[in-house]
Amino acid sequence: MNTGTIKQLFSQYKTMALLIAIALIWLFFNQATDGGFVTPRNLSNLLRQMSVTGILACGMVLVIIAGEIDLSVGSMLGLLGGVAAVLDVTQHVPLPIDVPLVLLLGLMFGLFNGYLTAYLRIPSFIVGLGGMLAFRGVLLGVTGGMTIAPVSGSMVYLGQGYLPPQLGAVLGAGLFLLAMVLTWRQRVNRMRHALPLTPPWRDAIRVALIGAVLLAFVRTLNHYDGIPVPVLLLLALLGIFSYVTTQTVFGRRIYSVGSNMEATRLSGVNVQAVKMWIFGIMGLMCALAGLVNTARLAAGSPSAGNMGELDAIAACFIGGTSMRGGSGTVYGALIGALVMASLDNGMSMLDVDTYWQMIVKGGILMLAVWVDVSTRSVR
């Protein structure tokens, strides 16, 4: 097998390659921790750790597909999480009001970033840098540099609660059914338009694989305490964002703006509005991530979300999002977030020094993007 065919295989089965990479990482950590890594308890932990980065990555992947970048998300997450904590702890605002308020605030911040980028034409890199400093500054001002604790129990549930096992099982079965229906519908549609079909056995294997993963997922988590609420949230976001990017007009616009903004503008698309709303969605995701983060820590911290933007961006790139815009997937970004979280979790278990953790994560990011770049142009 020469390098050409390896490259071709790689670019065709990019997701597969990423999953194999995760399997290898897990296998390695499991060996190193004498079976302590792949346990229901730790996997549950791992997925909860991943949820904040994952939520950010859902928004960030849209931003990057549209050819922009948002460096302010870590600080914005911290600020919104801090605001949620302040409202909860010092103002005693009930959760049903606190959450919508914070979400609305996140949307406004995001739209503001988007306005600066799309309408005032300030490069998003600069808007992000400015926001990174300014949002963190506001957070320090709001909290007075102190940790805001303890947050109410209902809020803690957002980050630390679990879905009852029976409901988890029903959810798993429902998702499996959905996968079957979607695969079937795709085959029927392709058949109707006389498009080349994948062989049935490959679709069957695919559905079986999805079923196996879902079964393992639900069983493992139910073995511990059930599906954690933030993981459930992440699953829902995966569904919503996949739908938006692949099935809606707005989703198609995101790709076309990122691929060739001028051509899209000349086709009668309001590209500025599209960009502004993408940043708006990013802000909304910052609010969600901030809420989950505060709930998980049961406190609003002035350093919350520090470097969160880098984890989210790294997750997108590891997940195969193109850095010049125009291509990328939401599930890819989440797999990327899983890679990052696995590294964090495994190395912490092994008591690896923080500085080594940072070096390894940086190296993995370079490696992933290098593999992506070198396999992209297959002649």
Place this chain on the structure above:
Amino acid sequence: MSDFLMEMSGIVKTFGGVRALDGIDIKIRAGECLGLCGENGAGKSTLMKVLSGVYPYGTWDGEILWDGRPLRAQSVRDTEAAGIIIIHQELMLVPELSVAENIFMGHELTLPGGRMNYPAMYRRAGELMRELNMPDINVALPVMHYGGGHQQLVEIAKALNKKARLLILDEPSSSLTASEIAVLLDIIRGLKARGVACVYISHKLDEVAAVCDTVAVIRDGRHIATTAMAELDVNRIIAQMVGREIAALYPRQTHAIGEVVFEAHHVSCFDVDNPRRKRVDDISFSLRRGEILGVAGLVGAGRTELMSALFGAYRGRFEAEVWLDGVPVDTGSPLKSIRLGLCMVPEDRKQLGIVPDLSVGQNITLTVLQEFSRHTRIDSESELKTVHGEISRLQLKTANAFLPITSLSGGNQQKAVLSKMLLARPRVLILDEPTRGVDVGAKSEIYKLMMELAAQGVAIIMVSSELAEVLGVSDRVLVIGEGVLRGNFINRDLSQETVLAAAIDPSARATGHCDNRETA
């Protein structure tokens, strides 16, 4: 010792099982200019990439003899060392650097310590300019001060400085004006006299006829014929290229011209970088239903600026008053214009036309995507139905609608971009250089489509730098020079000379309104 400078024999190049080149034999003598003709996708570029070492020896079959000895280049560096230099369609110049710096790019003359030896470079660059009969060029000025024709010249000077013995010119005139082309052809004649061989690749067959000694035609990767120009004419070349005689490239038909539908009043555009300079100066014109209005002029005359201002897409400051059906309308952005039924297919297909990461089908429905939305979801069934309809209507050659648009040839990409705008049901359609870089077959299909649209009552504005095209398609011709309307002719017994004379004459003035109610 053979009397040929370069002989290619039995060149075969395959891409993943597809034979892009299937046994090509081509020979060139020193001082000879060979025209290389073929439709887009025939294999011209691939052949030149083999010759210039972009595809290293061993990735293709066959043999190249250079000066009678086998040439086994591993890279472009090797072929350049041998004296084979290729000048690409898109010029490879750095606009901010001076003419001399561009000529010496990568081969700079240096003083000790790596400092640039400007005096020596300016001296040598000046010599080259005199050799090319262009002593007026100031080699210390940035390249961006000069127009397309002179920039081409800088590329040629760069090649000569590398001691070129075989110069490959890939579509050298695609962005040049008529007078610049004349300069270019003169330079090539001068090169021939000095013993430099040339390969001239062009869709513009009159240029090929004017400068080439022999013409090689390839079609579908096969070598059809190499014939001395003396035994050929343009029609015979076309016949060899397409494998059939094209009866009439320009299918101009009589069609009814209706009432005035579009009026532009006092359009002015200001330069993006220098807001005091006017690129378009107070142009007014009108257009009738079913009329095809050709807009001629030299490159840089302000035609593209005028059109993008009308469409609301001009980047700099502009003033424009647009009337549709006798009522003033707001065409301040492409979105507004398209909603009013004023659509534009832009000049630069790669930069402004296609969205490279989307599929053929997704490119086609870009403008009207909202119409397929049902409860937030794109109805992919009806989208695909529309796309298939467009593909068959425009005879767009693609295996299926899901292929990336970049996998299509230039002509088919252009058809997709056209189709995108046609789906918006235009009443006034602006086509800016609709057939640039498009092969003869697709060209004639695009003309036919324009005729159909005109017959349906669509008013069409076609900007073109090819005078033959302007005269072959239009009912009326506007001539623009240096941002001013210099001529307005009904296309009846109109000659290229008349149009060109108006374009060049600085004192010519005209109004763009017209009362031709007759049929063409």
